[in-house]
Amino acid sequence: MTRVGAGHTPGGTREVGYPSHRETDVALRDGSTVHVRPVRRGDLSAVRDFLQGLSRQSRAFRFFSASINLEREAERSVDVDYVDRFALVAEAGLEPRVVGHAIYIRMPANRAEAAFAVADEFQGRGLGTILLAHLAQAAQEHGIDEFVAEVMPENHRMVEVFRESGFRPSMHASPGWIDVEIPTSLSPEALERFDRRDQISAEAAVRAVLSPSSIAVVGASRDRGTIAGEVFHNIVEAGFPGPVYPINLHADEVQGVRAWPTVLDTPQPVDLAVVVVPAAGVVDVARQCAKVGVRSLVVISAGFAETGPDGRSRQDELTHVCREAGMRLVGPNCMGVMNTDPRALLNATFAPLFPAPGNVGFLSQSGALGLAVMDYANVRGLGLSSFVSVGNKADISGNDLVRYWETDPRTEVVLLYLESFGNPRTFGRISRRVGRTKPIVAVKSGRSAAGARATSSHTGALLAASDVTVDALFNQAGVIRTDSLPEMFDVALLLAEQPPPRGHRIGILTNAGGPGILCADACEAGGLDVAALPDATREALAAFLPPEASFGNPVDMIASATAEGFGRAIDAMAPAFDALIVIFVPPLVTRAEDVAREIRRAVDRLHGSIPVLAVFMSSAGAPGQLQEQAPDQQERRIPTYAFPEDAARALVRAARWNRWRERREGRLPEFTGVRRDEAVAIVASALSDGPRWLSPAEVTRLLSCYGLPLATTRLVSTPEEAIDAANAIRGPVVLKAVAEGLVHKADVGGVRLSLTNAADVDAAARAMARDVERAGYALRGYVVQPMVPSGVEMLVGVVHDPTFGPVVACGAGGAAVELLKDIAVRLAPLTDDDAADMVRSLATFPLLDGYRGAPKSDVPALEDVLLRVSALVEAHPAIAEMDCNPVVVHEHGAVIVDVRVRIEPASPELPPAARRA
Secondary structure (H helix, E strand, O other): OOEOOOOOOOOOOOOOOOOHHHOEEEEOOOOOEEEEEEOOHHHHHHHHHHHHHOOHHHHHHHHOOOOOOHHHHHHHHHOOOOOOEEEEEEEEOOOOEEEEEEEEEEEOOOEEEEEEEEOHHHOOOOHHHHHHHHHHHHHHHOOOOEEEEEEOOOOHHHHHHHHHHOOOOEEEEEOOEEEEEEEOOOOHHHHHHHHHHHHHHHHHHHHHHHOOOOEEEEOOOOOOOOHHHHHHHHHHHHOOOOOEEEEOOOOOEEOOEEOEOOHHHOOOOOOEEEEOOOHHHHHHHHHHHHHOOOOEEEEOOOOOHHHOHHHHHHHHHHHHHHHHHOOEEEOOOOOEEEEOOOOOOEEEEOOOOOOOEEEEEEEEOOHHHHHHHHHHHHHHOOOEEEEEEOOOOOOOOHHHHHHHHHHOOOOOEEEEEEOOOOOHHHHHHHHHHHOOOOOEEEEEOOOOOOOOOOOOOHHHHHHOOOOHHHHHHHHHHOOEEOOOHHHHHHHHHHHHHOOOOOOOEEEEEEOOHHHHHHHHHHHHHOOOEOOOOOHHHHHHHHOOOOOOOEOOOOEEOOOOOOHHHHHHHHHHHHHHOOEEEEEEOOOOOOOHHHHHHHHHHHHHHHOOOOOEEEEEOOOOOOOHHHHOOOOOOOOOOOOEEOOHHHHHHHHHHHHHHHHHHHOOOOOOOOOOOOOHHHHHHHHHHHHOOOOEEOOHHHHHHHHHHOOOOEOOOEEEOOHHHHHHHHHHHOOOEEEEEEEOOOOOHHHHOOEEEEEOOHHHHHHHHHHHHHHHHHOOOOEEEEEEEEOOOOOEEEEEEEEEEOOOEEEEEEEEOOOOHHHHOOEEEEEOOOOHHHHHHHHHOOOOHHHHOOHHHOOOOOHHHHHHHHHHHHHHHHHOOOEEEEEEEEEEEEOOEEEEOOEEEEEOOOOOOOOHHHOOO
16 A cells, blocks of 8 residues: 555646446456456545545555545545546455555656555455556556655555566655655566466466365256256265255255255355356356355356357356356356366266366366267276366356466366367467476367458458467467367377377387388378387397398388287387387287287386387277386376377377477567657557558558668659659669559559669559559559569568457468468567567478578568567557568568558457456
């Protein structure tokens, strides 16, 4: 808590509308939630009650005196114009009350006095830091660069808030108080600290769901075979260690357990309520739960947003009740949750099977799919640490669960079945961190187009009607994307039981040549190296294999191979490779069980030094010996597959993930000389005319603010002016048409190249005017540019995706860009590694790298263009589309020859660190 003095209120303060985009729900350190919003004049009595409820010490810390005029201070606290005076309140409770307040008052020189107060019972839960972040974001929007505050020396808690915020405060001693200066911009440290706060909140919220101390099943049924009956039965049957209260208005007992009419009647507090009542009654149940302090709800009931507008309204009301009360919510319209931890066994689902314990955390957005997942996991021998069906994701999301599994010691692999993203940018940031220690494997449905984007640029055409944005997100974040659920389980089996491959050298051992060849083809198609055997390995194999065996790679031991031969071959091959795939086709004499036993023994002798995958091509599947775990629990099971291609694809995915996590983390570049404020002014001025393509003059000014290398551009109105401009350039020139709505100029004769004299320029300009007007455009003038040095033509572009934000593309450019469709895509902001990977992943990269003896192009210059474009569109979300085509990359630089920029108003939003994921 800090104080604001009398302050400076500049003349001419203007009233503006209520900034509703600043309303948000946030999670505290304990996983509960509060609602943060701008204050209103109508909050006067609520703020007065809040100030009255502060302890004497808290009031003294806030106002430097415990004896204050509450009415006057409450008036000041709600006296805002949302520009020069801005205040926030935090609300909590089913009948909302103010539990926090923050205000800034503008001072000269883009500074503002700031003050904060938090209700005593909410102190220490992270609310002060949240209010600081939201207030700073609002201040930055209105041109305030720095907060100043005065803090009493003994107010250690507020000093700690400033220190721990990551905003890089500066503190100075004055007589009787501490002067604090805080920049309003979010530093990397602030982002990291907010991530950590979100991490703590998510851990607490999910733990409350998966490890409650007591459960109420609201709607529990006496009838087995119903969803409500099976949910209650499963919780009891699984052995939940705490009390379970069936709630049923019309029964005294449920399945032999005493029942209670409502959650209000249970004899002890309830941690988790599992709700299985008709949708129309769910909100009333939630209110009852809130009244008695239930921490979390799992709403299995359907009939919410998935059913249409009425259901959406019902879901919004449910979410509102939960957030007002600080309860966390899984669902609605979900299958439930599971925890296999022996200390907290929980099966709050209606699934007929309970998975075996293991080290895999699984999230499914589809409840029906979750049923199949349980069955398939058991069949494949994949043990789960926990399972959550998130349903409509009204509150707890995939981001919360990934954060929880990051620190859960029982979870080593994360599996996700996703149908949509709530906050993909936050997901990418979390996954990029988590994936360095725990692999994340995902199936994202919806690869086909649900509708093309309304775009006109080459970039928009290349990105429309596909989910390349999802691929870009996963590639940057290190998420292993699989095309199907069976493939997801194939990868999960490998990563859950074996170490990832250290490199790309793969050894294949088989007793049948054909399957070995199929396996080798699949490995090499995925970029793995099926290398020849070293001489020492060949000699070791020749010592016990028959002469007719093949000692290449794959190693074919032939059909007469013995079980013991498999074990000895693994011993011989393992030192030479980063991974082994062992393929067994049952012959007439060798028993599969004997082979499995020898493989098991040989793998145990490796002590996890390399991964080993087994393929048993038999309708009976793999023998159980491969799934046995060593008595000391140190050696893992051996993943088994029905076909060699399945094993190869799993190994390819695992190797790519390991290569991603072992490379260094990229850095966001810091450019000097960027004129961000000037760029803001250019965009704001242009937006006054509504959504549109910027004029060439506006584009030239905008790109110069970020140091982008646009070819020298002269704008003229007449053929005569074009001749003068060409004479000033002193060399061959390019002439381009300027016309309202004309995007693809070359298609209508709006581009002329290599004009060397006045006559050529004059003739080209007059012919161009005729061609453009014949195509239905009103010519407004011309662009005259020098011919740039020859080089490789590339495309650099951006489309602002409404869900993913700016999507940056790089690919082969020029007239054939949409024909070649050679493109790499990433989400902004780009790191230096992202830019390098984009360029080098292109099929046409050899053209930049000196193809067939041509001079090598300046690839770093192209990467610099990508990074500057990324910085531009990340800082200015009103840029809806941007198309730099071509970008000519030559030996000593890169030049943007033609560029188009479309703007439209962007939806205001908080930065990821200041909003709930």
